[in-house]
Amino acid sequence: MTHLSDKELLEMFRDNETRSYAFNLIVRKYQERIYWHIRKLVVHHDDSDDVIQNTFLKVWSGLDGFREDSQLFTWLYRIATNEALTFLKKKKNKHMVQLDDIEQQFASSFESSPHINGEDIQLKLQKAILTLPEKQRLVFNMKYFDELKYEEISEILGTSVGALKASFHHAVKKIEKFVEES
Structure with a gap:
């Protein structure tokens, strides 16, 4: 069943x-x-x-x-x-509180999580994702982690596919820069 x-x-x-x-x-x-x-x-x-x-x-x-x-x-x-x-x-x-403070609390919770090794690239990735603006973070998570197609994300968020592709592209560039600098 x-x-x-x-x-x-x-x-x-x-x-x-x-x-x-x-x-x-x-x-x-x-x-x-x-x-x-x-x-x-x-x-x-x-x-x-x-x-x-x-x-x-x-x-x-x-x-x-x-x-x-x-x-x-x-x-x-x-x-x-x-x-x-x-x-x-x-x-x-x-x-x-400011959103930055909440993001700092989230980053701290990742560091203390038993599922993430502090040396792990996963920690850097999660911290980088937290620096993204809300819309870019949402699009990145849905595309990268959830492996949704742009058309599905478009239905969920009510945003055009083109705008989603741009958000994802900008998110990836910001994450790459964050990882390189940290």
Whole structure:
């Protein structure tokens, strides 16, 4: 049953008798990918858990209105991205700190992470990504780590493919410069 197509899952969701089961299958199918997408944006595990919970609450309440104009995955990513960006804005406003301070906290959390060796190029890459403007960081993460096509990112962010290519190009150049200088 775990190999059901999105179309089959949506049909099951629309049937009141299988609604909860279908939603559970949707969550299981996409939870890990959505979690890591959110985690790259908000960095901290606990924050990521909060954002993913909010994401799937919104998915539950909005799935009846999903018109299937895009893929289910793309729709989920859009919700997750918006929730992560909303979380970051609230965090910034709540703590009344500069974005640079938040980015410094994120960089410190990478250094103390048991998953990243301090000598590792991964640490440099993550620090470089944190120096990017929000839009470039988002596009870079979605293209490089999530391996999404520009067309998919365009659907998720509502931005033209050309603008996304330019954002990715600028992000790569800034990351290269950061790595060379550090």
